Amino acid sequence: MKLDPFYPIFDSADWLERMLPLGVKLVQLRIKDKGEAEIGREIARAKLLCDKAGCDLVINDYWHLAIEEGCDFLHLGQEDLDTADMAAIRSAGLRLGVSSHDEAELERALALAPDYIALGPVYPTILKAMRWDPQGLHRLGEWKRRLGDIPLVGIGGISLERAEGVFEAGADIVAAVTDITLNADPEARLRAWVAATRSHLG
Numbered sequence: 001m002k003l004d005p006f007y008p009i010f011d012s013a014d015w016l017e018r019m020l021p022l023g024v025k026l027v028q029l030r031i032k033d034k035g036e037a038e039i040g041r042e043i044a045r046a047k048l049l050c051d052k053a054g055c056d057l058v059i060n061d062y063w064h065l066a067i068e069e070g071c072d073f074l075h076l077g078q079e080d081l082d083t084a085d086m087a088a089i090r091s092a093g094l095r096l097g098v099s100s101h102d103e104a105e106l107e108r109a110l111a112l113a114p115d116y117i118a119l120g121p122v123y124p125t126i127l128k129a130m131r132w133d134p135q136g137l138h139r140l141g142e143w144k145r146r147l148g149d150i151p152l153v154g155i156g157g158i159s160l161e162r163a164e165g166v167f168e169a170g171a172d173i174v175a176a177v178t179d180i181t182l183n184a185d186p187e188a189r190l191r192a193w194v195a196a197t198r199s200h201l202g
């Protein structure tokens with residue numbers, strides 16, 4: 001089924017509880033600073049919330065917990081791929097999104113025939129230190145030509161004001177973190193994102 005064009009990323013089930021009622025239909029749970037037992041509980045709660053809201057939930061990094069909790073969508077970066085058990089992931093029926101930042105990573109992602117491929121950072125990001133310079137909008141066009149029917153996710157430094165340009169450059173889906181979570185009024189910002197991205201539902 002077609003993925004929603006707006007893809008916010010949050011680091012707790014509490015954020016999902018606040019944001020899902022506002023119209024989020026695709027969301028990633030990306031937790032970096034907790035132990036596995038706690039992350040398992042967060043995933044279980046996020047799954048309940050997403051099932052209730054009819055929202056696709058993507059679990060970042062923790063493929064074994066995603067399998068244990070009966071989730072159906074996973075995001076893996078290139079380093080995650082080094083240690084992930086792809087056979088277990090496939091046999092659990094998990095859908096897969098993969099990060100890419102350069103040509104070699106794109107080739108590796110394409111070989112997995114994933115459900116989307118992300119390109120980043122499109123713009124400078126303050127969320128985490130990255131060893132890649134910003135890709136720029138032109139790179140999204142290159143990637144889209146290479147991906148064909150595989151949805152392309154743009155990520156990194158994308159604000160609401162930049163989102164339309166990211167779609168125009170070739171992204172099918174736009175991901176955002178700090179533009180929402182660091183906004184003085186995250187609910188209002190998220191509502192504005194939902195409204196602004198409806199025209200890309202397709």
Ligand SMILES: Cc1ncc(COP(=O)(O)OP(=O)(O)O)c(N)n1
Nearest residue numbers: 060075076077078099118153155175
């Ligand atoms: C949609 C999306 N794109 C890229 C990433 C980054 O994944 P990764 O490179 O594994 O880095 P971490 O997010 O794990 O720090 C993502 N999470 N989501």
Ligand SMILES: Cc1nc(C(=O)O)sc1CCOP(=O)(O)O
Nearest residue numbers: 120121125127156157176177178
């Ligand atoms: C988690 C992540 N991955 C990226 C990549 O390029 O792979 S950029 C990024 C951070 C996205 O956060 P923000 O929208 O606040 O810039």
Ligand SMILES: [Mg+2]
Nearest residue numbers: 061076077080
């Ligand atoms: Mg990762």
